[in-house]
Amino acid sequence: MTQDRLTVPATATTPTSGGDPAVRVAGVDKVFTGRRGQVEALHQVDLVVDPGEFVSLIGPSGCGKSTLLRLVADLDSPTAGTIEVFGKSARRARLDQDYGIAFQSAGLLPWRSVADNVELPLRLHGADGATRRGRVAELLEMVGLSEFAGSFPDQLSGGMQQRVAIARSLAENPRLLLMDEPFGALDEMTRERMQSELVRITSETGAAVVFVTHSIPEAVFLSHRVVVMTPRPGRITGEVDVRLGDQRDEDLREDERFFAAVTAVREALHGRPTPASGAHGRDLR
């Protein structure tokens, strides 16, 4: 693992020590009360994400991974336990715009052009015109959609819409990105291309990422660390340290270390002991 760390550029995403973690979840329970009684969506969840660290939450439907992400985003509040984002309450962090977010549906506003969608958070928070134009040009360059600045969302493919959404989530240079299955609706080829772009973008920006997915190869390819969750009640049952380095390209998908990590995550998901391999998993049960 250490030889991979050596190839990391100075600006990149090695977790830095010191200061508050990007996300600290401690003893969190979430109970939804519905018409048919109570559903325990999360049970005693603890999670720490370091600044610059890419962490994937993986697990079957109903394991509470999206719920956990929504709690971090302060779109919902925990029934018990605490959530801190950069040392503040989740609510404070939301009000301070400390994170950017992307959902499974791109969620672009259909009446705004691509450029206007990307600049939406800047406009809502009162950035001046010149700043907005400069930042939008930068971001569209980053996601490779400069020539589509004037197009409308309905003129773009699903993958392009998702790239716009990612550019939008990066608009205010957040140090934390929350992503809820952002590539879930894309075809496999587009998906792999988007993953490579996301690796590049996050290593350029140095933002920490909490990434919800149910695809094992996706989690392995993207993450420094994969957190495995199981349902009923939703809880964290394992963790796989992946760290395949920041020079991740298409060749990595054919690499032995990649397969080893995929196996480690799969076994953590199915609750079997992990054999010795490049990636090491920990069963937390």
Next chain:
Amino acid sequence: MAVGSVRWRPVALGAAGVLGLVVLWEGYKALGPAEGVTVAGQAVLPRTTDLGMPHVWDMIGRALEPATSIEGAAPVWLAVVQAALVTLGTATAGLLLGTVVGILLALLMQRFVVAEWAVQPWLILSQTVPLIALAPLVVSWGGRLQLGPVQWETWMSVGVIASYLAFFPMAVGALRGLKSPEAAHTDLFRTYATSWWTTLLRLRLPAAVPYLLPALRLATAAAILGAVVAEVSTGHKGGIGRLIIEYAQSGSADPAKAWAPIAGAVLLGLFAAGLVYLLGLALGRYRRQEETA
């Protein structure tokens, strides 16, 4: 893109529709029995005499002649146009009032769920009260109103009655529209920590446009209908409603004349619908979902 073919087709079909109506009218007049068609003592089709059904060209010809035999009287069509403009003005005032009230009610219902439960039944109930019953009430209430230097006038009563019909489709359409943004959008705005007002301005109102336009189309028609009926039932002079009554009273002597203000009311409705259509074109960027869906 075959823009040309898209443009002329509706125009041609519209013209064919009007022509078809003329052919039907004249065809029945030519072929139908003079005493009309009665089934079990009930008249189901009108008499085909010149009194009951004047020729279309007689109606047009009459519209071009002076309204009365008085020297220098304006032609019928001009009187109709002037009356239509008066009604248009009143109906517009009513539509504006109805739109404001409708959208405010929708905002209230969107903001507070309790308000939706409380207001919704009254909304439905309001539309079951017959307009004719309401008109004299509004006039008599208005007559007792003293708004500082402003004297309540009959046209205001007509406008209020028109707004009473117009606000309902606006309230229903606006509520659906304001509630239309998907969860991803409302979540997104929540993460941006925007105020209710900003969310309204940047998300809910733009998203409501595809619902507001059809509502406005209905409200416009309702406002004109309301204004015409209110003119008739309040006896307000100057508008097309009054003119319909006036000309109908000279029916037996001058049957072709009575059709001019009716045609005027129809054209007024078409004109207003055209304005709403143009507004829809101007708001095209908010209707992209509509067109691609």
